[in-house]
Amino acid sequence: MSVEYEVVIGLEVHAQLATESKIFCDCSTEFGAAPNTHVCPVCLGLPGTLPVLNKKVLEYAIMAGLALNCEISEYSKFDRKNYFYPDLPKAYQISQFDLPICEHGSIEIETEEGKKEIGITRIHMEEDAGKLIHEGSIDKSTGSLVDYNRTGVPLIEIVSEPDMRTPAEARAYLTQLKKVLEYLEVSDCNMEEGSLRCDANVSIRPVGQKEFGTKAELKNMNSFKAVEKALEYEVERQKIVLGRGDEVVQETRTWDDSLNKTISMRGKEEAHDYRYFPEPDLVPMEVDKEWVKELSDSLPELPVEKMKRFVTAYGLPQYDAEVLTDTKALAELFEEGVTAYDDPKGVSNWIMGDFLRLVKEENIAVEESKLSGELLGKMLQLMDAGTISSKIAKTVFKEMFKTGKDPETIVEEKGLKQISDESKIEEIVDQVISDNPEAVEDIKSGKGKAIGFLVGQVMKETRGKANPGMVNQLLRDKLMD
Amino acid sequence: MELYDLTIHELKERLVDQEISVTEVLNTFYERIDQVDDSVRAYVSLTRDEAYQRAGEDLTGSLAGIPLAIKDNMSTEGIKTTCSSNILNNYRPPYDATVVKKLKEAGAIMLGKANMDEFAMGSSTENSGFFKTHNPWNLDHAPGGSSGGSAAAVAAGEAAGALGSDTGGSIRQPAAYCGVVGLKPTYGNVSRYGLVAFASSLDQIGPITKDVKDSAILLNAITGHDPMDSTSVKIDKPDYTEFIKEDVKGLKIGLPEEYFSLEINSEVKESVLTAVKKMEEAGAIVEEVSLPSAEYALAAYYIIAPAEASSNLARYDGVRYGFRSEQASNVSEMFTTTRNQGFGDEVKRRIMLGTYVLSSGYYDAYYLKAQKVRTLIKEDFDKLFKEYDLLISPTTPTTAFKLGEMSDPLEMYQMDIFTVPINIAGIPAISLPSGFDSAGLPIGLQIMGPHFGEGKILQAAYTLEQLLNIKDKRAKVEVSK
Numbered sequence: 038m039s040v041e042y043e044v045v046i047g048l049e050v051h052a053q054l055a056t057e058s059k060i061f062c063d064c065s066t067e068f069g070a071a072p073n074t075h076v077c078p079v080c081l082g083l084p085g086t087l088p089v090l091n092k093k094v095l096e097y098a099i100m101a102g103l104a105l106n107c108e109i110s111e112y113s114k115f116d117r118k119n120y121f122y123p124d125l126p127k128a129y130q131i132s133q134f135d136l137p138i139c140e141h142g143s144i145e146i147e148t149e150e151g152k153k154e155i156g157i158t159r160i161h162m163e164e165d166a167g168k169l170i171h172e173g174s175i176d177k178s179t180g181s182l183v184d185y186n187r188t189g190v191p192l193i194e195i196v197s198e199p200d201m202r203t204p205a206e207a208r209a210y211l212t213q214l215k216k217v218l219e220y221l222e223v224s225d226c227n228m229e230e231g232s233l234r235c236d237a238n239v240s241i242r243p244v245g246q247k248e249f250g251t252k253a254e255l256k257n258m259n260s261f262k263a264v265e266k267a268l269e270y271e272v273e274r275q276k277i278v279l280g281r282g283d284e285v286v287q288e289t290r291t292w293d294d295s296l297n298k299t300i301s302m303r304g305k306e307e308a309h310d311y312r313y314f315p316e317p318d319l320v321p322m323e324v325d326k327e328w329v330k331e332l333s334d335s336l337p338e339l340p341v342e343k344m345k346r347f348v349t350a351y352g353l354p355q356y357d358a359e360v361l362t363d364t365k366a367l368a369e370l371f372e373e374g375v376t377a378y379d380d381p382k383g384v385s386n387w388i389m390g391d392f393l394r395l396v397k398e399e400n401i402a403v404e405e406s407k408l409s410g411e412l413l414g415k416m417l418q419l420m421d422a423g424t425i426s427s428k429i430a431k432t433v434f435k436e437m438f439k440t441g442k443d444p445e446t447i448v449e450e451k452g453l454k455q456i457s458d459e460s461k462i463e464e465i466v467d468q469v470i471s472d473n474p475e476a477v478e479d480i481k482s483g484k485g486k487a488i489g490f491l492v493g494q495v496m497k498e499t500r501g502k503a504n505p506g507m508v509n510q511l512l513r514d515k516l517m518d
Numbered sequence: 519m520e521l522y523d524l525t526i527h528e529l530k531e532r533l534v535d536q537e538i539s540v541t542e543v544l545n546t547f548y549e550r551i552d553q554v555d556d557s558v559r560a561y562v563s564l565t566r567d568e569a570y571q572r573a574g575e576d577l578t579g580s581l582a583g584i585p586l587a588i589k590d591n592m593s594t595e596g597i598k599t600t601c602s603s604n605i606l607n608n609y610r611p612p613y614d615a616t617v618v619k620k621l622k623e624a625g626a627i628m629l630g631k632a633n634m635d636e637f638a639m640g641s642s643t644e645n646s647g648f649f650k651t652h653n654p655w656n657l658d659h660a661p662g663g664s665s666g667g668s669a670a671a672v673a674a675g676e677a678a679g680a681l682g683s684d685t686g687g688s689i690r691q692p693a694a695y696c697g698v699v700g701l702k703p704t705y706g707n708v709s710r711y712g713l714v715a716f717a718s719s720l721d722q723i724g725p726i727t728k729d730v731k732d733s734a735i736l737l738n739a740i741t742g743h744d745p746m747d748s749t750s751v752k753i754d755k756p757d758y759t760e761f762i763k764e765d766v767k768g769l770k771i772g773l774p775e776e777y778f779s780l781e782i783n784s785e786v787k788e789s790v791l792t793a794v795k796k797m798e799e800a801g802a803i804v805e806e807v808s809l810p811s812a813e814y815a816l817a818a819y820y821i822i823a824p825a826e827a828s829s830n831l832a833r834y835d836g837v838r839y840g841f842r843s844e845q846a847s848n849v850s851e852m853f854t855t856t857r858n859q860g861f862g863d864e865v866k867r868r869i870m871l872g873t874y875v876l877s878s879g880y881y882d883a884y885y886l887k888a889q890k891v892r893t894l895i896k897e898d899f900d901k902l903f904k905e906y907d908l909l910i911s912p913t914t915p916t917t918a919f920k921l922g923e924m925s926d927p928l929e930m931y932q933m934d935i936f937t938v939p940i941n942i943a944g945i946p947a948i949s950l951p952s953g954f955d956s957a958g959l960p961i962g963l964q965i966m967g968p969h970f971g972e973g974k975i976l977q978a979a980y981t982l983e984q985l986l987n988i989k990d991k992r993a994k995v996e997v998s999k
Contacts, residue, residue, distance in 0.1 A: 128832030
C-alpha cells in the first residue's frame with residue numbers, strides 16, 4: 038500500500054542590501070575589488086574596534102518589511118552569533134535573534150491552483166562573512182587564503198513560513214520575492230555575485246498528519262532552477278527513505294549541480310550551539326513611527342499593484358500585464374512608450390514581441406538596451422503616417438534597440454522611406470509581371486495564392502519600401518478582374 | 519620633592535612658566551623608570567624614541583608635555599598592544615584608540631605601555647602573561663589589578679598620570695592598593711573605541727593620578743561623544759576642573775550598611791569611617807542606607823563578564839594576527855592549539871565559564887538571570903541617588919595582599935566586592951587614599967555617584983583630599999640594585 042505524502046517547504050533567503058558602504062563601517066561594498074582592499078580595522082574585527090550601524094541598512098530592511106506586509110518592530114536589537122571559522126574575523130556574526138526588525142509578513146504568489154499567500158516569519162539584518170579560497174582542492178589543499186572584502190557587507194535574511202507545498206511554489210515564491218526586492222531597489226538580487234542566496238527546509242508527511250516530518254536543510258543552490266531541482270530531488274529521496282521504512286535524518290545537505298543530487302554535509306550531532314546573546318557594543322534600536330510612515334509613503338509601486346493597474350488603466354490582457362511588470366525596467370519602458378504613443382496594446386505587442394526577443398538574443402538586461410519608450414512611440418507614429426511599413430519598422434526597431442538613434446534618422450540614413458508614389462510602384466509592378474510569366478499564368482488560371490509571390494517580388498525589388506497595400510491593389514487591378 | 523613626584527597640574531605650571539622643558543621632564547621620568555622599574559615592573563614596553571620625538575614637536579593643549587603611562591589594552595598605532603597576553607605578544611594595531619588620539623591632541627606624551635592582568639582579568643597583575651608588577655609601597659605586595667601597571671607607575675613616580683580600564687574595579691582597586699586616585703567614569707562617558715574588549719557592557723577607561731585635581735584634568739581630555747562608539751553618550755561636556763573646590767556643605771552622603779557589615783579589615787573600616795566623619799564635620803549629611811541587591815552583584819558579574827569575554831576573545835584564533843601555534847595539521851587544530859598555548863589560566867577559566875553560561879541549555883538559568891539581577895542593582899542605585907548625592911564605602915575589603923598569597927581564584931574575586939556593583943550599574947566612582955594601615959600600606963575610599971555625576975564625585979573627593987592632608991605622601995620604592 039502506498040502512502041500519499043504532503044510536502045512542506047520553507048525558505049531562508051539572504052539578500053545583500055544595495056548600500057554603498059558596509060553595515061558597521063564605511064568601507065565600500067563594491068563587488069569584484071582586489072582581495073582585502075575594501076577592509077578597515079572595524080570590518081576586520083581588530084581588537085578594540087566597535088561596530089556603528091549604517092542607518093541606510095535599517096532603512097532598506099524596513100522598506101523590505103513594509104513591501105512584504107510585515108510589522109515593523111518599534112524596539113529591535115542586534116545579537117551575537119558565536120562560531121569559529123577563518124572567514125569570520127570576530128568569531129561571531131552580528132545578527133538579530135529574538136527581536137528581528139520585521140515580523141509576520143506575507144507575499145502573494147501565483148500557483149497552478151491560483152493565488153496563494155505565503156507567510157513571512159521574519160526579516161532580520163546581519164553582516165556577511167568573508168570568503169575562503171583554497172589552494173588546490175578543498176580536501177588536499179596546501180593552504181587557504183581569506184578575502185575579507187565581503188565581511189560586514191549588509192544582508193537581510195528573509196525567513197518564510199513552511200507554507201509551500203511543491204518545488205514549483207518555492208520557485209514562484211523566490212521569483213516574486215526577487216521581483217519585490219528589485220522594485221524596491223534595496224538589493225540587486227544578483228545570484229551570480231551572491232547578492233541573493235537561498236537555503237531551503239524540506240520535509241514530507243503523510244497527508245492528514247499534523248506534525249511536521251523530519252526536515253533536511255538544503256544549501257548551495259545558485260539559481261532558481263537549482264532550487265526547484267534540488268527540492269524535487271530531495272522530496273523524492275525522502276519518499277524513498279520513508280517508503281522503505283527508514284527515518285529521514287535531520288541534516289544539512291548540499292546541492293551538487295553537476296551530479297544533480299543533494300549530498301549530506303553534516304548531521305544533527307554536529308549542530309551548532311551559537312551561544313546567542315545581545316550585542317553589547319550596539320545600543321538597541323528604537324524605530325521612530327513617523328520615520329516608518331515616511332518610508333511607507335515613499336515606497337514605489339510594487340509588482341502586483343502595478344500589474345493590476347496595467348490591466349485596469351490600460352485595458353491590457355492579464356498576460357501582457359504580467360510580462361510587462363516582470364521587471365521594473367520593462368514596466369517603465371512600457372509606460373514611457375504609452376506616454377509617447379497612446380495605444381497600450383500596440384506598445385505592449387512591440388515590447389513583448391520584438392523587444393524581448395532581441396533582449397534574449399543579445400543576452401542582455403532590459404536596462405542595457407538603448408531603446409526608450411519615446412523612440413518606440415515615434416516609430417509607431419511613422420508607421421501611422423505611412424512613412425514606413427510594418428516590415429520596415431522591424432528593421433528600424435532593431436536599429437533603435439542597438440544604437441538608440443531616432444527612428445526618423447534611421448529611416449533617413451538607411452533610405453527606408455516607404456514608396457507610396459503610385460507611378461513609381463506601377464513601373465516596378467509591370468516589370469515584375471513581365472519577368473514572371475508563369476506566376477501570372479497561375480493567377481489567371483485561378484490560383485490566387487500566386488499573387489503573394491508577386492507581391493514579394495515587388496517588395497524585394499524595392500527592398501521592402503513599397504507600400505504593400507498599394508502593391509497588392511495594383512497587382513489585383515492588373516491581373517484579376 | 520623630586521620632579522617625578524609632581525602632579526600633572528604642578529608639572530603643567532612649571533612647563534608653562536618654562537621653568538623646565540618637555541625634554542627635561544622626559545629625562546626625569548625615564549631616569550626614574552631606569553632606576554626603579556626593574557623592581558616595580560610597571561611597564562610592558564617603553565616608547566622612548568616616540569616620546570622624545572614628540573618632545574620636539576610644538577605641543578599645545580591641556581596636557582602639553584605631560585608624560586603618561588597607558589595600559590596595554592588600549593590600541594596605539596604601530597606600537598605593540600599586547601593586553602599582557604602571549605597571544606598578542608607581537609600585535610601592533612594599525613590605529614589609535616580614541617582616548618589615545620585625544621591625549622595626543624591634548625599634547626600628552628606616552629612613556630610606555632603599562633603591565634596588566636592578561637586581558638584585564640584579575641585583581642593583582644599576577645595574571646600578566648609576561649611578569650608580575652610589584653606594589654611600590656612594598657615590593658612584596660601586589661599592586662592590585664588589572665590596571666596594576668598603570669597604578670604602580672603613577673605611585674612609583676614612573677609617570678605623571680596614567681590611563682587604566684575598569685571592568686569590575688580594575689582602576690579603583692589598584693589605585694587603592696597603590697595609594698593613588700583612580701576614577702571609573704560613567705559607562706558611555708569615555709569612548710571605548712580602541713580599548714581591547716574584556717566585557718563590553720562593563721568596560722570603561724579612566725584616569726589614575728596622584729591627586730583628585732589631576733583626575734579632573736585627565737577626565738576632561740578623554741571624555742566626549744565618539745561617533746566610532748555607539749554606546750558613547752551625546753551630552754554636553756562639562757569642565758570637570760570647575761568641580762575642584764572645597765565644599766561638601768549640605769551634601770547628602772549614604773553609607774551602604776551591607777558594605778560595612780561585611781567581613782572587612784578593621785583598619786580599612788576605621789580609616790574610611792574617620793574620613794567620612796571629617797566630611798560630616800565639614801558640613802556633609804551622612805546617613806546609613808541599604809543597598810539590598812548588592813550582595814548578588816558579584817555573582818551576576820562573574821556570569822556577565824565571562825560571557826562577554828568568551829565572545830570578545832574568540833577572535834584570537836591565530837588566523838590574522840598575534841601568536842599562531844605551529845603544532846597543527848588543520849584549521850580547527852590550529853584554533854585550539856593557538857588558544858591553548860596563547861592564553862593563560864585565568865583567561866581560559868573565564869572563557870570556559872562564559873561559554874558554559876551562554877550555551878543553549880544554560881542561558882536562561884545563568885546569563886538571563888544575571889541580567890535580571892543587573893536590572894535590580896541598577897534600580898537600587900537609582901532609588902538611592904534620588905535621595906542621596908553620593909555613596910561612600912571602602913574601595914577594597916583589605917589593603918594590598920602579598921604577591922602569591924591569593925591562590926584561590928574565588929578568594930581573589932572577593933576583592934572586587936565593593937567595586938563590581940558600580941560597573942554593573944554603569945555609574946561613576948572614584949577611589950582615593952584615606953590613610954595607611956599599620957604596615958604602611960595605603961587604604962582606599964570609594965565615592966560613588968549617579969550617572970554622569972563625575973563632577974559631584976570629584977568635588978567631594980577633592981574636599982576630602984584637602985581634609986585628610988595625605989596627598990603628598992609618596993611611595994618610597996626600595997630599589998634593589
